[in-house]
Amino acid sequence: MVRANELITIILLSLLLVLSGCSALSTSVKKKDLSVETKMSATIVLEPVTADNRTVYLQLRNTSDKQSLDYQTPVAAAITAKGYTLVEDPEKAHFWIQANILQVGKSDLRTINGKTDQGFGAAIQGAKIGSYFGDGDGKLAATVVGGLIGVITDAMVDDIVYVMITDLQISERAKQGVYITETNDAILKQGDSGKQTQESVETVDRKKYQTRITSTANQVNLTFEEAEKQLLEGLIQSMSGIL
Incomplete structure (x- = not known):
């Protein structure tokens, strides 16, 4: 008969061998390093401008529940480093950059993949x-x-991924003599059953482009504090890289 201390030793050693191939340990090994990706839903290509038109007006918002994500200062620094001047008056800027961090979500991929x-x-x-x-x-x-x-x-072992979604709009002033017609449609609810359709048409002097930036950070047992810096760096690179 196997003695008690020998029994425990055998069990632990055997578990170590078997667990080397189990899902939990496999995930912890494969995902031990932080992986960050940032993707745009659509490419924005702006017209080249002369040095006197390298002016930018920034309007950055964060309506997510992660209010610690402050990207105003680093985005401004990245843009000025590329030779652009930031202005407070939007009418004096050739480019407008407007963005909003819409949401930051956390998921466990081991659960999402059906391993509940x-x-x-x-x-x-x-x-x-x-x-x-x-x-x-x-x-x-x-x-x-x-x-x-x-x-x-x-x-x-949790296979954690944070997903940050940012809506971005870039506006550039049209060349002299060029005017753009902008149409806005809205459906307004009237009570529980009614609705009102509203349409406005105006001539503007700016071309607008919209895209969505999705940033992801993935690692075993990842906390938001560990992911925050890397998520912001990817967002800043994408936003400043358009200019």
């Missing part, structure tokens, strides 16, 4: 390994211990 029974599966796997050792009460103890270790190991 991770803890249950890990318990079965751990218990199965534990049941291979000892007999009688020793076998029962090993099974219970194996199951608990499986649950604890799996619970310690």
Whole structure:
């Protein structure tokens, strides 16, 4: 019969070997480094301008619940570093950059990918390994211990991704003699069943472009504080890179 201390040693060693191929440990190894991506929904190409027209008016907002995301100062610094001048009066600026951080969401990819029974599966796997050792009460103890270790190991690993969505609009002044017709349609609700359609048409002197920037940060057990700086760097690069 296997002694109690030998039994525990065998169980732990066996679990280490088996867990090397389980989902939790596989995720922790593959996702140990922070991965950040920033993508635009559409490319914006602006007309080249002379040095005296390299002026920018910034209007940056953040309506998400992550108010610590302050990107006004770093975006301004990145734009001025490229030789542009920031102005307070929008009428004196050749370019307008208007943006709003719409939302920042957190998800666990292990759950999203359909693995909602991770803890249950890990318990079965751990218990199965534990049941291979000892007999009688020793076998029962090993099974219970194996199951608990499986649950604890799996619970310690979350495949976290943060997704930040930013809406961006760029406006550039049209060349002299060029005018743009802008049409705005709106449907306004009237009570629970009625609605009112509203349309306005005006001639403007600016061309407008819109895109959406999606930034993602992914790592095992990632916290927002760890992801925040990298998410902002990607956003700043995308916004200043348009000019």
